[in-house]
Amino acid sequence: MRAQTLQPSEVWIYHCCNHIRLTREFFSRYPYVRYQHNSSDLGYFGRFSLGLYAKNPYLYILDDDVIPSSGWLERCVQLSQQHNAIISPSGRLIPKDDYTPEYLNQEGKLQGCFVGDGAATASNECQEDTFVDFGCSSWFIQTSWLNYFWSLKPYALGTGEDMHLSAACALKAGIRTLVPQQDGQHNSGNVKRIYGHDNLASWKQSSFIKERADVLHYLINECGWRPHRW
Secondary structure (H helix, E strand, C coil), X not given: CCCCCCCCCCEEEEEECCCCCCCHHHHHHCCCEEEEEECCCCCCCHHHHHHHHCCCCEEEEECCCCCXXXXXXXXXXXXXXXXXXXXXXXXXXCCCXXXXXXXXXXXXXXXXXXXXXXXXXXXXXXXXXXXXCEEECEEEEEHHHHHHHHHCCCCCCCCCHHHHHHHHHHHHHCCEEEECCEEECCECCCCCHHHHHCCCCHHHCCCHHHHHXXXXXXXXXXXXXXXXXX
């Protein structure tokens, strides 16, 4: 964040459990950092509840394994204003009548559904600006859009926050989700994709596909959300 061409007014660390301990030296070195610690893991939705306290008109939520290139925030502001859209470095396009778009044991799934992270590259890359059904890994939004996010009851708090964000914003205000053109290390929302490939990654867990399919059934069949290709 310190390397960004557009500096954030403050940075919040949302820390669950006790895998690491931050020292006094850390807070002395980074006085603009705000720190929230929870003794238990409140799941992916917890980050979006913390965002309600943000005073800036824009909010950037990213996983701890996402490293954006230096101009990412500045570009996100421009694109979000231009398109009135959520900006993510990668995303998904859901095939018609398919509730498991991330299930890769089907021919053509990776190429047809994954945008920005479909190839075996070191960073997020995308040939052109692409509107997707939902974004992944990080989300740049206007802070006021959290009102739409929380106005739709989540199916569950353990997973699906990425789908919930795009669905809620689309249903409540017609806000779309955009994966920008990215050409690698100098223009990417994540220049270290490998950080998200360890064995603790949520997408590697055996329950991942089933849990997210349940979320999609809820958002599409009960809430009325319609993906692009449906």
